[in-house]
Amino acid sequence: xxxxxxxxxxxxxxxxxxxxxxxxxxxxxxxxxxxxxxxxxxxxxxxxxxxxxxxxxxxxxxxxxxxxxxxxxxxxxxxxxxxxxxxxxxxxxxxxxxxxxxxxxxxxxxxxxxxxxxxxxxxxxxxxxxxxxxxxxxxxxxxxxxxxxxxxxxxxxxxxxxxxxxxxxxxxxxxxxxxxxxxxxxxxxxxxxxxxxxxxxxxxxxx
Numbered sequence: 345x346x347x348x349x350x351x352x353x354x355x356x357x358x359x360x361x362x363x364x365x366x367x368x369x370x371x372x373x374x375x376x377x378x379x380x381x382x383x384x385x386x387x388x389x390x391x392x393x394x395x396x397x398x399x400x401x402x403x404x405x406x407x408x409x410x411x412x413x414x415x416x417x418x419x420x421x422x423x424x425x426x427x428x429x430x431x432x433x434x435x436x437x438x439x440x441x442x443x444x445x446x447x448x449x450x451x452x453x454x455x456x457x458x459x460x461x462x463x464x465x466x467x468x469x470x471x472x473x474x475x476x477x478x479x480x481x482x483x484x485x486x487x488x489x490x491x492x493x494x495x496x497x498x499x500x501x502x503x504x505x506x507x508x509x510x511x512x513x514x515x516x517x518x519x520x521x522x523x524x525x526x527x528x529x530x531x532x533x534x535x536x537x538x539x540x541x542x543x544x545x546x547x548x549x550x551x
Contacts, residue, residue, distance in 0.1 A: 353378065353379065353380065354388065356378055357374070357378045357380070357385070357388055358392070358397075358429060359429045359430075360374060360377055360378055361374070361389075361392065361398060361418060361420075362420065362425075362426045362429035362430050363430060363443070364418050365398075365418060365419055365420050365423075365426045365443070365446055365447065365450045366417065366418075366419060366443075366445070366446030366447065366449040366450045367417060367418065367446060368413065368415045368416075368417055368418075369389070369400065369415055369416050369417060369418040370415060371385045371386050371389065372385075389418075396421055397420065397421060397422070397425070398418055398419060398420050398421065399419055399421060399454075399457065400416040400417065400418060400419075401416060401417045401419060401453065401469060401470065401471050401482075402416050402470055402471075403415070403416065403470060403471060403472065403473065404470035404471065404472045404483045404485075404490075406472070406490075406516070406519070408515040408516070410474040410475070410476070410478075411474060411475040412472070412473065412474055412475070413473040413474070413475065417471055419449075419450045419453055419454060420450055420454070421454050421457075421458070422454075423447060423450050423451040423454060426447060426450060427447060430443065430447075432447075444497055445496075445497045447497075448495065448497035448528060448543075449481055449495045449497070452482075452495050452526050452543065452546055453469070453481070453482055453495070455546060455547070456469070456482070456484075456546065456547070456549065456550060457469060459547055459550055460550060463550075468484070468485040468486065469482060469483070469484060469485075470482075470483040470485065471483060472492070472512065478508065478511060478512070479508055480492045480493070480494060480508055480509065480512045481493060481494055481495045482494075482495065484549070484550075486521070487521075489519065489520070489521030490516060490519050490520060490521060491520070491521050491522055491523065491524065491549070492509055492512050492513065492516070492520065492523045492524075493523075493524045493525070493526060493549065494506075494508055494509045494523075494524075494525045494526070495525075495526050495527075496525065496526070496527040496528065497527070497528045498527060498528055498529075499527070499528045499529040500529065501525070501527055501529075501535075501540070505525065505527075506525065506535060506536075506538055509523045509525060509538055510538075513537070522537075522539060523537065523538045523539070524538065524539040524540075524541055524549055525538055525539070525540050525541070526541045526542075526543060526546050526549075527540065527541075527542065527543065528543055529542050529543070530542040530543075530544065532545050532548075
């Protein structure tokens with residue numbers, strides 16, 4: 345394990361990582377904000393990964409003739425720890441926090457990864473984003489098929505909530521093995537060809 349000599353700086357680094365959970369990981373930007381070198385930021389991210397505090401979600405390689413974002417996304421395994429590092433202490437603070445959506449996304453993806461690992465299966469999870477900002481939060485790859493999953497923290501959904509999934513499914517064609525949207529509500533139902541799943545039932549996607 346890498347020796348951490350500047351403990352105060354490292355603690356600040358971890359808090360800055362919490363502020364980036366569910367977002368693209370730009371190590372250069374993180375290094376500048378923390379006042380460390382790029383190599384140190386890279387090494388410290390590796391320490392957090394090795395300690396099972398964070399994990400990186402890699403971009404999916406399927407391009408559909410589009411230029412793709414190549415940076416990974418950073419997530420915390422323990423969403424409670426991430427919230428604590430961000431100074432969130434109550435449910436009321438969470439409701440209005442500007443990172444509420446990213447924290448909810450962190451929770452859902454971390455729980456799906458833990459479910460796979462607890463079943464003895466290595467997760468084959470990715471995300472997809474092109475340079476035009478089109479994105480799908482999670483791509484589950486299994487048996488040469490892809491399941492796109494969109495994650496919304498809101499308790500109600502609008503037509504726009506499904507736009508990203510519909511666009512990706514149109515591009516992917518026969519590679520799609522169903523699409524899903526996990527949201528902050530409780531009711532599960534189908535919206536056309538998309539399975540809408542309340543957050544408490546998100547584990548059913550892996551069955």
